[in-house]
Amino acid sequence: MIEKIYDMVGSYDVCDIANRFGITITEVHPSLLSELGMIIPKLRTVYVREDLSPNLFEYTVAHELGHFFLHGHLVNNELYFSGFKGKLEKEANDFAIALVAKHHSIPEKQVKFYLNDTFPFLKLA
Numbered sequence: 493m494i495e496k497i498y499d500m501v502g503s504y505d506v507c508d509i510a511n512r513f514g515i516t517i518t519e520v521h522p523s524l525l526s527e528l529g530m531i532i533p534k535l536r537t538v539y540v541r542e543d544l545s546p547n548l549f550e551y552t553v554a555h556e557l558g559h560f561f562l563h564g565h566l567v568n569n570e571l572y573f574s575g576f577k578g579k580l581e582k583e584a585n586d587f588a589i590a591l592v593a594k595h596h597s598i599p600e601k602q603v604k605f606y607l608n609d610t611f612p613f614l615k616l617a
């Protein structure tokens with residue numbers, strides 16, 4: 493999936509990918525968003541907390557893009573809020589880790605280690 497996106501965009505940068513697919517990234521005050529980010533596929537909008545570090549911003553946008561590309565039709569669906577939520581979150585996490593790794597030309601294992609070490613609340617498996 494990520495290679496197909498790269499072929500269309502010519503970049504692994506999350507902002508370039510969002511722009512190419514007409515997805516707006518909007519930074520919001522933390523009081524307006526309890527999660528790090530969220531996507532509303534129908535509106536093609538990713539909301540991200542404005543208090544994130546650049547690395548956490550990139551990972552969060554990549555995670556939300558993962559939801560868009562992998563299961564955009566389910567994110568605001570009843571299935572998402574049922575027992576499938578954990579599986580969908582893991583898939584979005586894996587997509588984000590792979591995308592960030594490609595963007596920085598580093599192994600996925602290194603990205604996951606960095607994220608878990610620097611942001612332990614992510615609890616990436």
